[in-house]
Amino acid sequence: MDHRANLLERTGDIRDLIAATRRIAVLGIKTERQASQPAFYVPRYMHRTGFDVVPVPVYYPEVTEILGEPVYRRLADVPGPVDLVNVFRRPTDIEAHLDDMLAARPAAVWFQSGIRHDAVAETLARAGIKVVQDRCLMVEHRALARRPGTS
Numbered sequence: 469m470d471h472r473a474n475l476l477e478r479t480g481d482i483r484d485l486i487a488a489t490r491r492i493a494v495l496g497i498k499t500e501r502q503a504s505q506p507a508f509y510v511p512r513y514m515h516r517t518g519f520d521v522v523p524v525p526v527y528y529p530e531v532t533e534i535l536g537e538p539v540y541r542r543l544a545d546v547p548g549p550v551d552l553v554n555v556f557r558r559p560t561d562i563e564a565h566l567d568d569m570l571a572a573r574p575a576a577v578w579f580q581s582g583i584r585h586d587a588v589a590e591t592l593a594r595a596g597i598k599v600v601q602d603r604c605l606m607v608e609h610r611a612l613a614r615r616p617g618t619s
């Protein structure tokens with residue numbers, strides 16, 4: 469299969485990905501103290517709408533829980549399958565997480581709005597992992613909930 473099929477851009481493909489997602493590991497999640505930042509309020513929204521959110525903060529070594537869920541320090545340490553890794557990291561910091569993302573073997577990786585890393589996306593896609601870049605998961609979820617039949 470051509471790896472480019474794993475680089476999702478079409479609304480229908482993104483809708484299908486969100487529909488198949490139940491468990492989201494959030495790499496770079498912020499804490500409740502940063503509630504006004506997207507790296508907290510996007511995962512909180514997803515958690516409140518019924519998704520299982522697994523916090524994987526990069527900072528805050530003293531924090532053991534976010535959104536009432538236990539914190540993991542690496543994606544590969546998250547027990548059980550992960551449907552989607554939602555990434556809140558600067559593009560320049562993403563490559564440092566590539567091995568961890570590959571070791572975790574999620575079905576998909578989602579780079580939030582403003583985040584693109586084509587080389588990492590290609591590596592993930594070649595490994596059979598679906599990739600969405602430069603889109604907000606919360607915005608897409610809300611839009612697709614309002615327009616279930618669009619593609």
